[in-house]
Amino acid sequence: MNMLPVAKVEEIVLSLVKPFDPQIDSEIIPLSQALNRILAEDVRSALDFPHWDNSAMDGYAFRYADLEEQFQEQFQEQFQEEFQEQFQERWQLRITADEIPAGMAIAKPLAKGECIRIFTGGMLPIGADTVVMQEDTERIGNILYLQVKPIQGEYVRRKGEFITAGTTLVSAGSKLTPTEIGALASARCQQVKVYRQPRIAVISTGNELVSLDSSAPLHLGQIIDSNLHAISALIAQAGAIAVPFGAVPDDREELETAIKKAIATSDMVISIGGVSVGDYDYIDGLLEKLGAHIHVRSVSIKPGKPLTIASLTNSLSVNGSEERIVYFGIPGNPVSAMMSFWRFIRGAIAKLNGAGETHWQPQFIRASTTEALNSQGRRETYLWGKLTYPKGIPTFQPVSNYSSGNLISAIGVNSLAVMRVNQTYVPVGDEVIVMLI
The missing domain is CATH 2.170.190.11 (Molybdopterin biosynthesis moea protein, domain 3.)
Structure with a gap:
């Protein structure tokens, strides 16, 4: 399977994800606990706003x-x-x-x-x-x-000038920010029906990985499993529940056992590493063995080219019904792993979680770059950096090192400059498309 364009992969991902059912996959919680949750049904105001002149x-x-x-x-x-x-x-x-x-x-x-x-x-x-x-x-x-x-x-x-009783105050699919919560409280709404938080399994793969809580000294060639924590944090930030399976060695039987368990107990699965073309990259083969339909094997993006996206039917899902589970096999380089999440998985979680369509895709703006940007032009390239607004003008400051294995270079970044295929150079001061993260 050839490398697919970024836009095509995004289209495939969103087509595979089936949003939660608001009747089955929802819960009623106190308004005080509803920050950043997704509303599962419209909330109508029981009162006029203002209540009187x-x-x-x-x-x-x-x-x-x-x-x-x-x-x-x-x-x-x-x-x-x-x-x-x-x-x-x-x-x-x-x-x-x-x-x-x-x-x-x-x-x-x-x-x-x-x-x-x-x-x-x-x-x-x-x-x-x-x-x-x-x-x-x-x-x-x-x-x-x-x-x-x-x-x-x-x-x-005037009474009812802002909204009249019986009118929808906050719509289903809305993310409940402090503003929405304040409005709902004004309407004396003590409880809200929200979608349950998706459970996203996270499996790290690799013989070289050592758990963060291990007290043993690192041997030559070993690294701390930072990806597990970074991806779990991104999952939580996206409004889901990370279910970490820890580091699994490059062993077919152990990986198959972990994947089966993850599929049976989660709404979505993310495995990190093992999706390239090396002798120890077993993920694609195991997914095929388990009857998965592999839709994507690589994407024309830099960093993050190795990317497996598959779907499996699961009859032992979280809510007991048969449903399709979307599986993401993302690369093991730290920045590549996060790039796959930012570009494709975050939107998939938003759709699964019942969020409105405006949350399914990344947000892009135009900004001027403080330094020249370079790309080979063969793949859609994402360069990480910091977006600021001096004098109200969006300005992108790139980092100095773009190694996908250098997570340190990504500390403090909040945006990604996007260079399209065949775009090799953006001079200082020119506009560039920037993706917000």
């Missing part, structure tokens, strides 16, 4: 018709239009003895020509429809003099 300013509430009537009377007394501004200072209202702070309601309606002191969030009294802010007034005794003529309805937040 209220003031958007500290000032005075009154009936606009009273002021308009007063203006007409004053204006009719004058025969020359140039005196209009002079008589604006004579607009006046009687101030009632009451006042309305936030959280208080006044049952008594305003009488003709009256106004009442009101504070931000205070409920408008019956009859009032306009607020003048205190900075535009002068108070002498119980008389309020208006220095400007307000606009009818000014500084009033």
Whole structure:
């Protein structure tokens, strides 16, 4: 199977993933525990927002018709239009003895020509429809003099102006950020129905791998299994639950046992290493033995060319139903492994988890590069670096070392400059497509 273009591989991945069923693969949890979870059903507001007409300013509430009537009377007394501004200072209202702070309601309606002191969030009294802010007034005794003529309805937040009861407040598929949680709390929503978090098995492969918690000294040729922790962290960041199977040596029987168990107990499987063309790269052969359909064996991307994507039918799935499990065999070089996740697996998890389509694909923007970028041009190339916004302008600063085995060079990066096939050079200051990570 030849190398497939990046866009084609993305299309294959998303076509293989079947989103969770909102009825079967969901749970009801307290709103306080719902941060970053995906909503499984629409939540409709039980209340109008605002709940009642209220003031958007500290000032005075009154009936606009009273002021308009007063203006007409004053204006009719004058025969020359140039005196209009002079008589604006004579607009006046009687101030009632009451006042309305936030959280208080006044049952008594305003009488003709009256106004009442009101504070931000205070409920408008019956009859009032306009607020003048205190900075535009002068108070002498119980008389309020208006220095400007307000606009009818000014500084009033009307009942139901933001949303009316029965309207969808947050839609299914939405990721619950602090903003959504605040809105739901305002609507007195104590519990929400969310998709359960996918369980993603992670299998590291290789004789050279040593567990992080091992106290034994490293022998020549051994390395700490950092990939297991990096990929598990990316899984958690994507809103799923990582199920680490630890490091499995390059042994067919042990690998087959681990893969079978992972398939039977997880919603998706990621194995790291063993997908290239070496004598100890057993993953593809074992998947075929287990009846998998291999859709991708390599992708035209740098780094991350060795990539196996397969699907298997699993009758012992997490929820007990027969379903298709998507399997990702990603390369063992640390940055290559993370690249495969960022470009293909993160979107697959989002779709599986019920997130809306806007979360299925990476987000790209254009930025100017602070240094020249180079590529051989034979594969779509991703160069990692830091995206900043000096003076509001997106700016990409590449790292100095692009070895896919150098995880240290990726510390602190937040973006990837994308160089398309046949694009070999981007000069300093030119625009480049940048993928956010």
